Amino acid sequence: MAFDPILVEVVKNELAAITEEMAIAVWKTGRSPMVKTGDFATAICDGQGRLVGQGYAAPFQLAFFIAVMPHILKKYGEDFAPGDVIVVNDPYAGVTHMPDVMIIAPTFWQGRRVAFTLAYSHHTDIGGRFPGGFSSQCTETFEEGLRLPPIKLYKGGERNEALLETILANVRVSDEWLGDVEAKIAGCWRGEQELKRLLEKYGLDTFNSCCDYLISYAEKATRAAIKDIPPGEYVYEDAFEDDGFGSDGVALPIKVTLRAQGETLSVDFTGTGPQARGAINLPLSMTEATVYGAVKSIVSPEVLTNVGFIRPIQVIAPVGSLVNPRFPAAVGGRAPLFFRVFDMLFRALAQALPDRVPIPGEGGDVLHFTGEREDGTPFAVMDIFFGGWGGRPRKDGIDGVAPMAFGSYGTIPAEMLEREFPLVVDGFGYVPDTGGAGKHRGSVSIYKQWRFLSPGKVMVRTNRLIRASGGLAGGASGSLSKNILNPETENRELPRKAHMHMDVKPGDRIHHIVSGSGGHGNPLERDPAQVLTDVQDEKLSVAQARDQYGVVIDTAAAAVNMPETEALRATRLQPVAAAD
C-alpha cells in the first residue's frame, strides 16, 4: 500500500475511538463499583495478537494486554471460531492478580480471524480465603481464590454453563460477578461490530498495513524520546516495609538500575530481595506494566499506546525475587509494592531528567466491605480513593487527585455508594499540615470516613503507613497514612498493615487518612504568597507556615509579614546551606 498519511490518521483515530466506544459500553453496563471507579480497560489486538489500539486505560494497564496475548495464542493456536469468548485471570498467564478478569474475543471477517477485542476489569470478589482476593495475607496462589487459565466461556456462541456454574459457586457475589463479565463481553461485542465496519470500508490489507505502520511509528517515536535521556546508569534503592503480614521491622530491599543507551533503555531489578512470604509480590507481568507505565508517563507521553512503544525498553527481573516470584507464590496484594516501584522509577528518572520529573504522588487506598444486607442478599463493595501529586520541578503537586500511576481513575460519588450499599460516607476532604513542604508543595492528606450500617468484614488497604513519601531536591516528606476506629468514642489507631482485616458492627466508623506527598525544592524558597494562599485555604496552619516555610503570617491583616519573613528565613538558610 502506498503510504497515505490521511488514511493512517483516520485508522489510528478509529482504533482509539473504537476502544473508547468499548470502554463506554463496559462502564455503562458494568455491575460493580470497581467498574464505576475506572478499574478496567479495553483494547484491540490485530490478527497477530499485537496490541494496536487502547483507548481508556491507566498507564500501567497498557501492558496487561501485551502480556496476556502470547499465552492465548500459545494455547489456542488457530483454534478460534466466531462466537468464542475466552476468560482468564491467571497471574502466571499474563494477568497480574486474580480479581482482574480478562475477556478476549476473536473478530472474524469474511471467514478469517482478523483481530481480537479485549476487556479486563477488577472484580470485587474471586472467592478464596479473604473477600476481594487482593489481601496480602496469603502465602500461595491456591489460597487467593479461583484461578482461571485461558478457557473458553463461550464456544461458537454457546456458553459453557458447567464452567460458569462452577465459577459462580466459588465467588461471594455471583450475580455481580456475572454482571461485570457480561459488561465486558458487551464491550468486546461492540468493538467487534465497529471493527467490521472499519474492515468493510478499508479492507483487510489496508487495515493490516496501517497496523504495521502505527506499530513501527510508535517504536520510532519512543526511540527518539529515549534519546533525550542523558546516557548513563541511574540507580535508586528503597525498602518495602510490609512482607504481606505487617510484621514488625521488615525492610525488603528493592533496587532498580536504569541504563539509558541512546535509543534503548534497560530497567534492571538485580539486587532486589527474594520473593516475600505474603502476597505483596509483583508477578513479572505487573513489573513490566509498572516499568512501561512509568517510562511512558515521563519519556513519551504523546506516543501512541501500542506494542511498538515497549520494544526499545528491556526489563530485567531476577526469577524468585519480589518482582518476579516463582509459581505458586501469592500475588493478590501486589498493589502497594507496585505503587512503590512506580515511585522509585520516577526518582531514578529524576536523576537523569531533574527538570522534568515530578514526585508521582500517593493514594490508591481501598476500603473493601462485604456482608449481607437486611434482606439476606450478599454485597461486596470496594471504595478506592486518592491523595494527590507530589511536588514538581516547576510547580506544586495537586491535592486530592488520582496520582500519576492511576490514569483516569476516580472515586465513586458518595451518593452512589449510599444508594447501593449499607454504608454512609461521613466526610471526604483535605487534612491540613500534611503536604510535603517544598518550594513546590506536595499534596496534602485526604481523609475519608465511613460509617457502617450493617455488620460485615472489612479490609483496608493502606500505603505509606510506615515509610513516608520523601521529598526531592531539598523538599520534605509528606505525612504518613493512618486508620482510626471510631474517632469520636474509642479513637483507636488500627494496626499499621498494608492489608488490615477486621469485623465491623453497625454504627462503627473508620476514619482513614491517605498520606501526604513529598515536596520538591527547598521550602524556604517558596513564594510567601503561595504560603499565604495555603493558609487562607486552611491547608496549612500559621504555625506550620512559620516552622516549615519560614513565612510569618499576619492573621489580622490576612497578609505575609515580609520583614519578619525575610529575617526568619535568613536565620534558617545558613544551616541548610551549610549542610549541603
Added chain:
Amino acid sequence: MRIGFDIGGTFTDVIVVDDDGRLFTTKVLSLLDQVGEDIVRCVHEVDAQAQVEGFVHGTTIASNAVIEETTARTGLITTQGFRDELEMRGQRRPNIYDADWDRLPPLVPRSLRLEVQERILGNGRIERALNPAQAQAVIDQLLADGVEAVAVCLVNSYLNPTHEQQLGQLIAEVAPDTVVCLSYDIHPEIREYERTSTTVINASLIPVVDRYLNRLEQHLSTYSERVLIMQSNGGIMSAQAARRRPAYMIESGPAAGVLAAARFAQETQQDQVLSFDMGGTTAKACLIENGAPLEKPGGEIGGGATITTRLFGGGGHALRVPSLDIVEVGAGGGSIAWIDDGGALRAGPQSASADPGPACYGRGGTEPTVTDANVVLGYMNPAAIAGATLAIDRQAAWTAIEQKVARPLKVEVLAAAYGITQVANATMMRALRAVSTERGRDPRDFTLIAFGGAGPIHAAALADSLSMTRVQIPLYPGLFSALGLLLADYRHDYIRSVAVTLDQLDPQAVLRHYQELEAQARTELVEEGIAEEQIRFERQVDLKYGYQVAELSLPFPDVSVTDMQDRLAQLFTEAHRQAFGYDRADTIELVSVRLQAVASSGHLRFTELTGAGSENAPAPPTSRTAYFGPQVGECEAAVYQRTALEQVRSGPLIVEEPDTTVVVPPGWTVQYDVSGNLLLQHE
C-alpha cells in the same frame, strides 16, 4: 420585524428581518459596554419607525465569565464533610500522561465553602435534621465575607430537598437580595460533585448575567421589551428565564451557528455534514447527521475541556445541562501569532479581540494576528472589509508580521504570513477531527459547511488537509450564527428525580410528575409570551439496571396506568439489547423523568431568504495578487461577487461579500447554486 444579534469575541453580528421577510445585515465591534446602543443604532438605520417584535440574542457572556474567572463572589453550602468535593472533581484528571497538568481553580475558594450539620441518607430519609443555629452562623459568615450569591448542595438532596429549601428560606429571611440557588431546583440528579458544580456555575453567573441583561434591556426597550436568549441546547428562552438559569446559556453563541447549519442541511437534504464556524477568537465544529446536531446531556466548561473527554472528563467544571455537542479550539481571526521558547511559531489562544483588534484594523493593535496574515497574503481586501465599513491598514499588518514573526524567524514576510495561517489551520483541524475521525467518521464522506467571519477564508485549505472534497458557503456566512438565532424554537428542559425500581413504581405518581413539569413549563412559556396551544411536549424517561452508573434516556411511551411497568421494562430491555447486545433479568430503576417543552418561534426558511439575498447586478470582477504557499507562490486571483459565479470557475479566486471573504485556492472550483449558496469542490 425581528432582530438577531450574536456577540463573538471580535464582532457582533446583527440580522434584521422585516415583516416582508427582507433581511438586513450588519456587523459591529463587540464592545460589551455599548452593545445595546450599537444594536439600537443598527435598527434605527434600517427603519427608525420599526415595530420590533423581539430581539434574539446569542452571547458568550456566561462562558466568558466562567473561563476568565469573573463570575460573582459566591459561597457554597454543603453537608458536613463534603466541602472539598467541588475542588477534587471526583479525583479525576483529563489526560493520563500529562505530568504538567494544572487543575483549574474551583469557582468557589475553600474559605467560602462551608458545611452545615444535617444528613439525608441514600434512601431519602432524614437521619439528622438541619441544625438551624449552626446553619444561621454559616450563612452569616458567608454574608460577612461579601458573597453576592450562595449555592446550596446537600448530599442526597436529589431525593429530598427539605434541608436545601430550609436553607433557602433562612438566607431569604436575612438577605433577600442575595442570589440563592438550590441544587434540587437546577439539577436534581444523583452524583454530588456534578450537581454541586452545576449549581455553583448557575449561582455565580446569575448576578453577572442579570447586570448584563439589565443594561442591554434598558437600551433595547426603545424598540421592544422582548429579549430572547439562545441556549446551549439550540433552543431559545426569555431573558427572565436566562436570569434564573444562566447555566443553560453557556454555549449560546456556538449553538446558534450549529442550529443554522443543521437547518441548512435539512432544507438542502444533506445527511452528512460538518459545521465549521470560525470567528475572531475560536473555531467550533459539530457533527450533523440527518439534519440533527449531536447532543450531550452535559459536559464540562473550561480547562481546555472543550475537546470532549467522552468517558470521564475531569479537566473543567462539570456542567449537567443538555447541550449541542460542539468542539471548540482557540484559533480565530484575532488569534495572536507568537514565537514560543523553543523558537516555534504559534497562533493563539490569546486573541487581540475587538479592542485593540488585529493590527490591520488600525485601532492601535501591534500584535500580528491570523487576520493580519490573511490581509498580507491578499486573501482579504487590503483597503476595507465588513461591507466597506471597516478600513483596513495593510501596511500595519505587514509591519506587525515583519517585526514579530518574520525577523525573529529570519523568513520573508509572505512566508511568515503563510506560516501563521498554516499553524492556525493545524489547530482548527483538531476540532474537525474531534467531531469526525475521533467519532469514527471519515471526513471524506462529509460536506463542510463553513461560516463565521473567518471560516470561508480557511475552509478550502482545511478541507484539503482532511481530503474533503465539498465545501459549502451558505448565504450570509459571516452572519450565519445570528441567522440561526431567528431559526430557533423555544425550548426548555426539565428533569425530576424519581429513583424507584419498576416493581415499586407508582404509575400515577409518574404521570403526576410529568403533569407537574408540564404545568411548570406551560406557566414559564406563557409568561414568555407563547400561546398555550403552540407548546409541544416531549416526555423522556431515564432507565437503568439498579446497579448501573449510567442510564438510557428513552421516549416515554403512551401507556395506560395498568401496563406502564411492563411497557417500560420491555422498552428498556429492548434498548439495552440494542445498545449493548444483551439484557438481564435484573431490577430496573426509573432514575428520572425528563420533559422537553418546545414551541416554534418563527417561520423563517433558507429558501425564502434567497429572494432577499439577490440584490443588484454584480459588479464586474477585479483582481489582486495573492500568495498560496511556496509551491504555487504569488499569483493573480480574480475577485468576484457571489452572484457573478453562475458558471463553474476555477481557483485561485476570491469572493468578496459584505460579511466575509471566500478563498478558492488553486485546485478548487466554485459555483453559485440556485438557492444562493456557494459550492466549492476539489478538482
